Amino acid sequence: MLWMFHICFVSFVFLFFFSLLFFVWGISLLISNTSFFIEWEVISVNSSPIVMTILLDWMSLIFMSFVLYISGMVIYYSKQYMSSDPYINRFIILVLMFVLSMMLLIISPNMISILLGWDGLGLVSYCLVIYYQNMRSYGAGMLTALSNRIGDVCILLAIAWMLNYGSWNYIFYLGDLVGGSEMMVIVSFIILAAMTKSAQIPFSAWLPAAMAAPTPVSALVHSSTLVTAGVYLLIRFSDALTMSFMGSLLLLFSGLTMFMAGVGANYEYDLSKIIALSTLSQLGLMMMILSMGYAMLAFFHLIMHALFKALLFLCAGAIIHGVGDTQDIRCMGGLVNQMPLTLSCLNTANLALCGVPFLAGFYSKDLILEVATLSCIDFISFFLLFFSTGLTVCYSVRLSYYLTGMGFSGMNCHAIGDNSNWVMIRGMLGLTLGAVVGGSVMSWILFSCSEVIVLPFFLKMWALAVSGFGAWVGFLLSSSQIGKLSTPSGATYFFMTMMGSMWFLPYLSTNYCIRFPLYVGGAYTKVIDQGWSEMLGGQGAHYFVEGGSVLMTNMQHNEFKVHLFFSFIMILFLISIYLLF
Numbered sequence: 001m002l003w004m005f006h007i008c009f010v011s012f013v014f015l016f017f018f019s020l021l022f023f024v025w026g027i028s029l030l031i032s033n034t035s036f037f038i039e040w041e042v043i044s045v046n047s048s049p050i051v052m053t054i055l056l057d058w059m060s061l062i063f064m065s066f067v068l069y070i071s072g073m074v075i076y077y078s079k080q081y082m083s084s085d086p087y088i089n090r091f092i093i094l095v096l097m098f099v100l101s102m103m104l105l106i107i108s109p110n111m112i113s114i115l116l117g118w119d120g121l122g123l124v125s126y127c128l129v130i131y132y133q134n135m136r137s138y139g140a141g142m143l144t145a146l147s148n149r150i151g152d153v154c155i156l157l158a159i160a161w162m163l164n165y166g167s168w169n170y171i172f173y174l175g176d177l178v179g180g181s182e183m184m185v186i187v188s189f190i191i192l193a194a195m196t197k198s199a200q201i202p203f204s205a206w207l208p209a210a211m212a213a214p215t216p217v218s219a220l221v222h223s224s225t226l227v228t229a230g231v232y233l234l235i236r237f238s239d240a241l242t243m244s245f246m247g248s249l250l251l252l253f254s255g256l257t258m259f260m261a262g263v264g265a266n267y268e269y270d271l272s273k274i275i276a277l278s279t280l281s282q283l284g285l286m287m288m289i290l291s292m293g294y295a296m297l298a299f300f301h302l303i304m305h306a307l308f309k310a311l312l313f314l315c316a317g318a319i320i321h322g323v324g325d326t327q328d329i330r331c332m333g334g335l336v337n338q339m340p341l342t343l344s345c346l347n348t349a350n351l352a353l354c355g356v357p358f359l360a361g362f363y364s365k366d367l368i369l370e371v372a373t374l375s376c377i378d379f380i381s382f383f384l385l386f387f388s389t390g391l392t393v394c395y396s397v398r399l400s401y402y403l404t405g406m407g408f409s410g411m412n413c414h415a416i417g418d419n420s421n422w423v424m425i426r427g428m429l430g431l432t433l434g435a436v437v438g439g440s441v442m443s444w445i446l447f448s449c450s451e452v453i454v455l456p457f458f459l460k461m462w463a464l465a466v467s468g469f470g471a472w473v474g475f476l477l478s479s480s481q482i483g484k485l486s487t488p489s490g491a492t493y494f495f496m497t498m499m500g501s502m503w504f505l506p507y508l509s510t511n512y513c514i515r516f517p518l519y520v521g522g523a524y525t526k527v528i529d530q531g532w533s534e535m536l537g538g539q540g541a542h543y544f545v546e547g548g549s550v551l552m553t554n555m556q557h558n559e560f561k562v563h564l565f566f567s568f569i570m571i572l573f574l575i576s577i578y579l580l581f
Contacts, residue, residue, distance in 0.1 A: 007088075007089055007092050008075055008076060008078060008079035008088075008092060009076070009079070011072070011075045011092055011096060012072045012073075012075050012076040013072075014072075015068045015069070015071050015072035015075065015099070016068070016069065016072040018065075018068050019064075019065045019066075019068035019069040019072060020065070021065075022061045022062070022064045022065035022068065023061070023062060023065035023069075025061050026058045026059075026060075026061030026062035026064075026065060027058070027062075027445060029056075029057060029058040029061060030058035030062075030445065030446075035055065035056065035057035035058070036054075036055075036056040036057070037053070037054075037055055037056075037109070038053065038054040038055075038056065039051050039052070039053050039054075040052045040053075040054070052110075052113065053108070053109055053110045053113065053169060054107050054108070054109075055107055055108070055109040055171065056107060059235075059299060060106050060107050062303070063106055063232065063299075063302075063303065064103060064106050064107070066224060066303045066306055066307070067099065067102055067103070067106070067224045067225065067306075068099070069430075069434070070219075070220065070223055070224050070306055070307070070310045070431070071095070071099045071220060071224075071225075073310070073314075073427045073428075073430045073431055074095070074216045074219050074220055074310065074314070074427065075092060075095060075216075076423070076426065076427045076430075077216055077219075077314050077317075077423070077424050077427030077428070078091070078092070078095070078214075078216045079423055080421065080423035080424050081214070081215065081216055081317055081318075081321070081424060082214065082216070091131065091214070094124060094127055094128055094131075095128075095216070095217070095220065097120070097124050098121065098124045098125065098128065098217075098220065098225060098226075099220075099225065100120070101116075101117045101120030101121045101124060102117065102121060102224075102225045102226075102229065103117075104116055104117035104120065105117030105118060105120075105121065105229055105232070105233075106232065109169055109170065109171040109236075110168050110169050110170075111155070111158060111159045111162060111168040111169075111170055112159065112168050114155070114233070115152075115155050115156070115159065117229075118151070118152065118155055118193075118197075118229065119152060121197075121225065121226050121229055122145060122148045122149070122152065125144060125145075125148075125210070125213075125221065125226050126141050126144060126145045128213045128214070128217045128221075129141040129144050129209075129210050129212055129213045129217075130212075131213060131214055131217070132212065132213075132214070136212055137212040137213075139209075139510075140206075140209040140210060140211075140212035140213075141212070143205065143206050143209050143506075143509065143510060144206045144209060144210050147196060147199075147203050147205070147206040147509065148196055148197060148206070150192075150193075150196045150203065151192070151193035151194070151195075151196035151197050151230070152193075154189040154190070154192045154193035154196070155189070155190075155193050157189050158186045158189040158190055158193070161182065161185055161186050161189070162186060164182055165182075170186075170236075170237070171236075174237065174239045174240050183240055184240070184243065184244050184245070187237055187240045187241060187243075187244045187246065188244055188245075188246045190233060190234065190237050191234065191241070191244065191246040191247070191250055192246075193230065193233070194229075194230030194231065194233050194234045194287075195230065195250070195253065195287075196230070197226070197227065197229050197230035197233075198227050198228070198229075198230035198231055198283045198286075198287065199227060199257075199280055199283060200250075200253050200254055200257045200283070200284065200287060201253050201256050201257045201260065201505070202505065202508075202509075203509075204257060204260070204261070204280060204502060204505050205502065205505045205506040205508075205509035205510070206509070207222075207227065207276055207279065207280050208273050208276045208277065208280075208502070208506070209506065210226075210276075211272045211273060211276050215272070215313055215314070215316065215317030215320070216313075216314075216317070218272065218275075218276070218313050219309075219310045219313035219314050219317075220310070222275070222276060222279040222309055222310075222313060223279075223305070223306040223307075223309040223310035223313070224303075224306035224310065227279060227283055228283075228302055228306065231283065231286045231287065231290065231298065231302055232299075232302070234287070234290055234298075235290065235295045235298055235299050235302075238290065238293070238295035238298075241290065241291065241293070242291070242292075242293045247291045248291070250287055250290075250291040251287075251288060251291040251292065251377070251381055252380070252381065253287075254283075254284045254285075254286075254287030254288045254291060255284065255288055255380070255381050255384035255385060255388070256284075256384065257280060257281075257283070257284035257287070258280075258281050258284030258285055258288065258384060258385070258388040259284075259384050259387065259388045259391070260280075260502060260503055261277045261278070261280035261281035261284065261388075261502075262277075262281050262387075262388045262391030262392055262394070262395065263391060263499045264277050264499060264500055264501070264502050265277040265278060265281070265391070265395035266391065266394055266395045266398060266474075266477060267496060267499050267500035268395075268500060269328050269329055269330055270327050270328065270329075271316050271319065271320065271327045271328075271329050271332070271399075272313075272316055272320075272327055274329070274395060274399055275309070275312050275313055275316055277395075277502075278309070278312070278353065278392070278395070278396075279309055281388060281391070281392055282301075282305050282309070282353075282392075284388070285301065285365075285368065285385075285388070285389075286298045286301055286302055286305070288372075288381065288384075288385060289301070289368050289371070289372065292371075292372065292375050292377065294368075294371055296446065296447075297364065297367060297368050297371060299446075300363075300364045300367075300442065300443070300446055301364035301365065301368060303438075303442065304352075304360045304361060304363065304364045304438060304439055304442065305361070305364075307352075307360055307431060307434040307435050307438050308348075308349040308352040308353055308359075308360055308361060308431075308434075308435040309349075309353075310431055311345060311346075311348070311349040311428060311431035311432060311434075311435050312346065312349045312350070312353070314345075314424065314427060314428045314431065315342055315343075315345050315346035315349065315428055316346070317424070318339070318342045318421050318424050318425070318428070319332065319335065319339065319342060319343075319346070319403070321421070321424075322335075322338070322339055322342070322416045322421070323335070323416060329399065329402040329403065330402065332402065332403050333402065333403070333405075334404070335403050335404065335416070336403075336404040338416040339416060341425055342421070342425065342428070343403060343404055345425075345428045345429065345431075345432045346400075346403070347400055347404070348432055348435055348436065349431075349432070349435055350396045350399065350400050351396075352435045352436075352439075353392065353396055354392060354393045354396050354397075354467060354471070355389075355393075355463075355467060358439070358440060359435060359436060359439060360434065360435045360436070360437075360438045360439035361439065362439060363439035363440060363442070363443045364439065364443075365389070365463075366463060367453075369385070369386070369389065369462075369463040370453045370455060370460075370463070371453065372385055373455060373459050373462070374453065374455070386462065386463070386466050387466075389463070389466050389467065389470070390466040390467065390469055390470030390473070391470060392470065393466075393467045393468075393470030393471045393474060394470040394471070394473050394474035394477070395474060396474065397470070397471045397474030397475055397478070398474040398475075398477055398478040401474070401475060401478040402478055405478075
């Protein structure tokens with residue numbers, strides 16, 4: 001037990017120290033408007049150097065500081081959450097490898113090194129999703145890995161296309177070649193890769209499935225590492241994003257993703273999946289504002305969302321531990337009397353997610369909605385943005401009501417409380433501080449001069465009205481019998497089933513997009529590669545040569561009967577030729 005404390009505590013101290021260092025360094029670079037571009041020649045073979053390039057600017061350093069801070073809190077939280085795991089050292093090492101892969105992706109201006117970090121995230125995430133080693137985890141891990149392989153192929157195609165420029169340092173070409181046909185092809189591949197990694201429609205099925213991983217891993221995956229890698233990569237390519245035709249498609253798909261996740265979360269009763277669908281909704285919001293051309297706002301909401309989303313997952317893990325490892329929110333009523341500190345942290349994160357003034361989410365979400373009101377976007381995107389914002393408040397209020405507003409409906413007999421969870425609570429309190437004051441501090445840092453957005457009174461109050469209406473609908477759905485229909489019939493059953501299952505995307509992804517291609521590939525391999533190709537190719541040539549070799553060996557044995565037989569055949573052949581001519 002002592003060595004377990006040491007590995008968690010040392011990792012926490014190490015990550016926390018470097019988080020503070022990178023944060024201070026990033027602020028200094030932001031104030032001085034400078035950046036460092038480092039080229040390190042790793043090895044040179046026959047005058048062919050292998051160079052590692054590193055970009056250190058204010059954006060990469062501040063994002064790394066937030067990733068390291070959240071990772072440190074999660075590892076400290078894991079000291080108690082994973083205390084019964086005999087292989088916790090392996091778990092901590094996997095988490096550190098996960099963070100290291102994200103660091104490599106953040107500081108890389110080179111497509112080759114980006115691919116290393118990108119594939120590192122995919123490989124380690126697969127190892128973490130199947131960590132519990134059961135069939136459900138294996139299926140979720142395979143869905144996660146195969147869905148992300150599509151993005152890996154797109155990155156490889158972008159690397160191959162960048163050979164036209166003679167270098168893989170994309171940062172050199174974004175400013176000069178905006179609008180060029182070749183850069184548009186590369187940006188289209190990058191957008192497709194980011195859609196797979198950030199789980200946009202039609203690649204959304206893997207994100208809720210990845211909840212098979214331990215809760216600390218989910219807190220990392222859904223806040224600052226795996227799913228945010230696509231958003232961060234598009235922020236780097238934002239100069240060329242709005243010029244590509246894929247930018248308009250990204251605006252539509254991200255709006256549909258945000259809407260689908262918001263509706264699905266209101267029909268879900270699994271605590272972890274509600275928070276996972278919340279992540280999917282916020283990723284759609286980031287992609288929407290990014291496709292409008294506001295990269296700074298997308299980055300601001302990215303780091304704010306990381307704070308309160310990691311806090312939500314850590315609180316959910318503590319609650320699931322407390323109520324006897326059940327995840328159904330209908331069995332968790334009245335927990336505010338048993339776990340007041342945990343529920344306070346969770347409700348704080350929920351309010352930050354809703355954008356309540358003056359928490360972390362307010363400074364980014366309110367600014368995004370007001371800027372979107374001023375932007376020239378179509379009515380469908382405008383409707384999806386504001387309606388999905390109301391749905392966010394709706395499922396957040398519904399979740400808080402089920403956990404705090406109802407009477408106690410637990411099914412276990414053991415004591416529930418905060419007294420035995422002090423290590424986990426310390427990790428949650430560290431993130432609660434960021435969810436409360438992080439928004440105001442980062443808004444002062446990133447936006448040095450205050451931006452005043454002048455709107456009519458109706459549009460200015462539109463965001464508040466949508467949020468208030470969503471809160472009212474969420475309360476009605478959770479407190480009335482309308483939202484508790486467990487056995488609907490007819491068209492209502494089909495509608496509720498479709499909305500609650502993400503528009504059947506998990507079924508389509510597993511049965512048609514994964515199982516059918518694998519079946520076709522297996523049949524092709526059996527019939528062609530291991531069938532006709534073998535008989536007409538290498539295997540057939542082997543049989544022919546083997547038979548001829550046996551024949552020549554028998555002829556060289558000088559046996560009388562063999563020579564007599566071949567002589568007789570030769571005589572018959574000559575007679576037949578004579579008779580024919």
